[in-house]
Amino acid sequence: MPYKLYYWPGIQGRGEFVRLSLEQAGAEYTDVARARGGVGALHRLLDDVDAERLPFALPALQDGNVIVAQTSAILLYLGPRLGLAPEGEVDRIWANQIQLTIGDLVEEVHNTHHPIGTGLYYEDQQPEARRAAEGFRRERLLKFASWLETVLERNRAGPAWLAGGTTTYVDLSAFQVVEGLRYAFPRASGSALERTPLLVDLVERVRRLPRTAAYLASPRRILFNEQGIFRRYPELDEPG
């Protein structure tokens, strides 16, 4: 039975980390809201009065009777099934840890344009966003990128992939977050990524994976836009 992905249509968002893994594995899946269900299908899932394991938020993945929400938990579940997880418990928890740290970076990026709250528009928190983005660009961006660089450097199987000697879901997630940073903060990310050559190589290696390359060239890949997590607001990328 094909997997079902429940996520907001029109944005990459956190759902994109799941899409990239499904696509790279060549898995059969339905992107429910985009395929035919629309946003109504998402609300039916989130408001399902019978669901034993109700998701708090999206993305959520359905595999038969199993529904899993939370990006890193979905990838923990999917990774071994898609052949995109390392072998062994300790290595799988290491991959989970890398994914969680990428998730923290995503959260901090979101906070640069929504520091006061997700319930308000960007326009209602713009001065605060400028202050938040300045701290992110000055301290946090390079700290995260450097940590990923260190993970690659110290991988005993070599610096080609983040966890072990083959492609895993965290490589796809690192690709996504770097692409997003380049979109949202072209100036600041350019300067940070000059100092992380292994990470830049990883991104190119992922981009050339045949299934990922085909996905990125397809209409299934939503373009970055200003409703998603990574938004190009030039005022948030300017030196303070």
Next chain:
Amino acid sequence: MPYKLYYWPGIQGRGEFVRLSLEQAGAEYTDVARARGGVGALHRLLDDVDAERLPFALPALQDGNVIVAQTSAILLYLGPRLGLAPEGEVDRIWANQIQLTIGDLVEEVHNTHHPIGTGLYYEDQQPEARRAAEGFRRERLLKFASWLETVLERNRAGPAWLAGGTTTYVDLSAFQVVEGLRYAFPRASGSALERTPLLVDLVERVRRLPRTAAYLASPRRILFNEQGIFRRYPELDEPG
């Protein structure tokens, strides 16, 4: 060999979710920075030039040669070892999902006093904090508490525990987050928790677990304070 917990001394913080599980299991562990190592031992771990799996941040747990960071990953690793995880992969991923959602709530609480950035003092982001806290109190607090209430209601093994029919680490985590909300937002949390009686019962059930009760009464339990995640700033609990 006893576990080693690496976390900042003087605050409960995210480390407390790990401490509660270790204590409830009666596990042997050293709280490294408080035992004898001081903050220097934490920096040596974070700056270790030989570590293959370098933590990005604390808490981190050491079990022999294995080092795991990220609260939810630590609990994913420890849960089965401490007898505090449900059986079976799907139930373990469900527990992980609950822990991640509690982690998101913790993150949003932190954001109420540090909306602009962790690199700045509270005093330098106080007006922004008031705005952020207002949105949290009005929309988010009850949304999270209600979700936990629903998880208890729909647990097929009964509403005594969150995941399955016995105590797991997510019950301890739910206890911690409710206690923290009561400390930081006595007014707003009081009003929200009136609508989640099962969650309130769960908190009392956890408080009475003999090992947890002994821990809470011991000097090992750090008190809530204004350096941690849950801070009692009365101005952030006032009606806007």
